[in-house]
Amino acid sequence: MKGTHHQGAHHIVPPLTYVKTLAALLALMGLTIYFGGIVFGPQHLFGLTIDGSYLNNGIAMLIAVTKAFLVITIFMGVKYASSLVKLWAMMGFIWLTLIFIILNDYGTRKYEPVPSWTKEDAGTGMNRTMESNKDMDGRMLRSRP
Amino acid sequence: MAAVTHDHDHHVEGLHHQFEDMEQQSETYLVGMWSFLVSEVMFFGAMFLAYSLYRWKYQADFHAVHENLSVMWGGINTTVLLISSFTMVMGVHFAQLRKGKLVQMMLGATIACAFGFLFIKFTFEWPAKAVEHLVPGPTFGTIKEALHGANPRPAELFFSLYFAMTGFHALHIIVGILMLAYLANMWRKEHPLVTKDYVPTELIGLYWHFVDLVWIFLFPLFYLIPR
Numbered sequence: 083m084k085g086t087h088h089q090g091a092h093h094i095v096p097p098l099t100y101v102k103t104l105a106a107l108l109a110l111m112g113l114t115i116y117f118g119g120i121v122f123g124p125q126h127l128f129g130l131t132i133d134g135s136y137l138n139n140g141i142a143m144l145i146a147v148t149k150a151f152l153v154i155t156i157f158m159g160v161k162y163a164s165s166l167v168k169l170w171a172m173m174g175f176i177w178l179t180l181i182f183i184i185l186n187d188y189g190t191r192k193y194e195p196v197p198s199w200t201k202e203d204a205g206t207g208m209n210r211t212m213e214s215n216k217d218m219d220g221r222m223l224r225s226r227p
Numbered sequence: 228m229a230a231v232t233h234d235h236d237h238h239v240e241g242l243h244h245q246f247e248d249m250e251q252q253s254e255t256y257l258v259g260m261w262s263f264l265v266s267e268v269m270f271f272g273a274m275f276l277a278y279s280l281y282r283w284k285y286q287a288d289f290h291a292v293h294e295n296l297s298v299m300w301g302g303i304n305t306t307v308l309l310i311s312s313f314t315m316v317m318g319v320h321f322a323q324l325r326k327g328k329l330v331q332m333m334l335g336a337t338i339a340c341a342f343g344f345l346f347i348k349f350t351f352e353w354p355a356k357a358v359e360h361l362v363p364g365p366t367f368g369t370i371k372e373a374l375h376g377a378n379p380r381p382a383e384l385f386f387s388l389y390f391a392m393t394g395f396h397a398l399h400i401i402v403g404i405l406m407l408a409y410l411a412n413m414w415r416k417e418h419p420l421v422t423k424d425y426v427p428t429e430l431i432g433l434y435w436h437f438v439d440l441v442w443i444f445l446f447p448l449f450y451l452i453p454r
Binding site (some may be wrong): 091094097100101103107108111114118119121134135136138139143144145146147149150153154157158159160163164165166167170171173174175177180181184185188189194 | 283
């Protein structure tokens with residue numbers, strides 16, 4: 083078997099590596115708060131115009147994934163672990179890709195999966211007659227045409 | 228380090244009889260823990276999917292009502308959890324060096340951070356939502372100002388997801404505190420299961436880092452929603 087050196091002998095990581103990782107994680111948290119507060123205008127990419135919020139979301143998720151990567155590789159020690167452990171560590175995130183497949187399904191449907199499943203609907207289609215479904219003047223909120 | 232030669236009858240410290248050697252034992256431990264964590268990713272993944280769908284459909288309402296959450300408390304809690312992950316990994320580091328006193332100190336610091344996190348959740352964050360009628364239920368959204376202009380039903384979806392996801396996360400923190408306390412006590416009693424082999428301490432560490440991982444995604448998704 084190859085790689086027995088690394089797997090058998092406990093890999094002792096110098097504490098400074100952990101300190102640097104913590105500093106990087108805190109800096110990334112600062113960055114994500116900073117970019118969360120910026121209002122981007124419409125973005126023009128490859129001839130398409132997309133809403134500025136997509137850029138916020140993209141940056142926020144990119145930073146979150148980077149933080150997760152640091153925690154998994156260094157703090158959880160996957161970087162120093164055996165191939166089998168690495169495979170298991172990746173398994174959960176492979177499963178998460180299913181989420182995108184399901185999102186694709188919702189995004190490309192031609193019918194509404196549930197009542198009020200449109201952006202125009204204020205959410206009143208859930209058929210609840212309650213105080214909170216009324217506007218400031220006491221009228222029932224209605225779906226906007 | 229070169230492998231120490233020993234005959235088969237010789238007892239290897241920390242090795243349980245069903246394993247061939249420490250290497251096999253450690254890998255079995257770690258794969259067992261990781262397979263549990265994969266099931267946890269699936270558990271939280273379903274909720275993240277529900278969140279993504281409703282956020283996608285009600286972006287404007289989610290943005291409006293998210294202003295009710297405090298980025299300051301969210302940021303402080305993120306900092307507290309990141310520091311707790313650091314103290315945890317230092318605990319594992321000292322476990323490798325078999326410095327029991329330092330392990331106990333680091334586990335204690337991790338538990339203190341965990342309590343700090345829960346304290347902020349239980350005092351400054353969740354109870355304020357009850358006062359503002361933002362807990363999903365019959366009176367949800369009856370205080371219009373608290374909705375920050377969001378429509379009540381999508382806002383109710385937002386807070387249903389908020390309480391479900393941060394609630395299950397907090398539950399994991401509570402379970403983590405119990406496990407860390409149990410582990411610290413084993414170190415205090417110098418139980419051979421933890422002192423002769425650092426991997427059991429590492430396993431609790433893996434769980435703790437997972438709890439941190441979930442929060443790394445919860446924080447931007449709930450506290451930093453763009454317009």
